[in-house]
Amino acid sequence: MVYVSKPVVDIDRMPRGGPDASCLDRLLQTDQLEYLDRDDVDEDLKRSVIRALEWTGEFFGHTERFAQIVLDEVADVADPKILELGAGHGGLSRKLLDWHPTAELTVTDIEASSVRAMAAGDLGEDPRVTVREMDAVAIDAPDGHFDIAVFALSFHHLPPSTASRVFAEGTRVADKLVIIDLPRPPAPLHLVRLATMLPFTPFIPFVHDGVISSLRTYSPSALRALAAHADPAIDVELRGGLMNPQVVVATRR
């Protein structure tokens, strides 16, 4: 279903639960940063979080599910040009290369150490791949250069006005922008999920970042408001979301 939402005037004051968030939902958010977003954190610790993301993506089947979502969206394109933003470890791009014989991938992240690691591995050697440092809110590519751009498990890292720019930039450089992110369950269920994770946050960096991610992930109404703020001409289709990852497919009219 396609939704059109009214613009929110002061987007940076919008709760992560969206303009219509309940009182409890408004409490379930934080300005605290994940280890991945901090400059004062040891590089090895950040790399350990990225490796844990890659491992869990493979183990729980998210990487395959996300690759299928992307390929379904470009099923009509013979040789799709795909941009992965915030790739981290590059597992999703690797799967897309495996599954599509002619797709060309531009694999990017804002974090220089992640880009270095991806460029030094198999992705860096593949003739169908370009690995680059890139900010999802200022994409260095001409209009319409890609068939699809995908930003997986990363959107919640950005505060509202910046996140809104991803909608503008992603739909500028690509025919379709796919954002996949954590679900934001109804507040009581969210509270239960957080309670099960909280005891492990001091010991496991991946869970520490997971709790903050959960508090910072946007609800469906927030996602609609962010797209409308970026440009009312952007249509968004939302899927999944209760316990499964949320999927947003954004296109320009």
Ligand SMILES: C[S@@+](CC[C@H](N)C(=O)[O-])C[C@H]1O[C@@H](n2cnc3c(N)ncnc32)[C@H](O)[C@@H]1O
């Ligand atoms: C939680 S990781 C997700 C990694 C991978 N996409 C996955 O699904 O496992 C978030 C990634 O987003 C990247 N990131 C954060 N802000 C970004 C931005 N403005 N532009 C591009 N990447 C960004 C981080 O460097 C990190 O690699």
